[in-house]
Amino acid sequence: MELLNRKLKYIIQMKKKDLPQDESNLKSANMTEVLYVTDENDNYITGNSTGWDAKKAALDESMNLINERIEEAKKNVAHKKVSPIIYFMELNKMDLGVLSAYVGMWQWRVKRHTKPKIFNTLSESILEKYANTFGISVDELKNFDGKS
Numbered sequence: 001m002e003l004l005n006r007k008l009k010y011i012i013q014m015k016k017k018d019l020p021q022d023e024s025n026l027k028s029a030n031m032t033e034v035l036y037v038t039d040e041n042d043n044y045i046t047g048n049s050t051g052w053d054a055k056k057a058a059l060d061e062s063m064n065l066i067n068e069r070i071e072e073a074k075k076n077v078a079h080k081k082v083s084p085i086i087y088f089m090e091l092n093k094m095d096l097g098v099l100s101a102y103v104g105m106w107q108w109r110v111k112r113h114t115k116p117k118i119f120n121t122l123s124e125s126i127l128e129k130y131a132n133t134f135g136i137s138v139d140e141l142k143n144f145d146g147k148s
Contacts, residue, residue: 066093077146083119084144085110088134103129 032048039045073087089099100110112118113126124138131138 066090074146077144079146080116083114083116084141084146085114085119085130087144087146088130088136088141092134099133102133105129 032050034046035049036044037047070087070090073082073090076082077084077087085099089095094102096107096110100107103110113122113130127138127141131141134141
């Protein structure tokens with residue numbers, strides 16, 4: 001427990017001179033992350049970091065999981081288990097709650113639209129709401145078959 005408390009204190013009160021500058025996506029994009037650190041007088045200040053190995057590993061794992069969900073959604077569209085709405089929702093890192101807020105419909109209604117049979121009966125105006133939300137054309141939405 002003592003070791004854990006010391007590590008937490010180190011993380012919470014990291015000195016500016018100890019701020020991690022590990023290789024990460026931030027560094028390759030010429031960007032930095034602003035973090036709160038302490039100076040030599042233990043006053044809180046901001047410092048820039050190009051990355052932190054532990055954070056990079058966690059973010060990489062999260063991105064891998066997101067990419068797996070996108071691929072699974074694509075396969076499900078190809079097998080006609082779900083409508084293209086599911087694929088574009090995953091691609092845009094949304095869930096039903098977020099998507100329903102963007103398109104201005106109840107969640108239960110959006111969920112119905114994720115069924116291929118229902119999706120194929122949607123009006124042009126409803127498809128346009130989804131397409132606008134996903135930043136694609138209605139044709140792209142209607143014609144996405146998960147195979148390309």
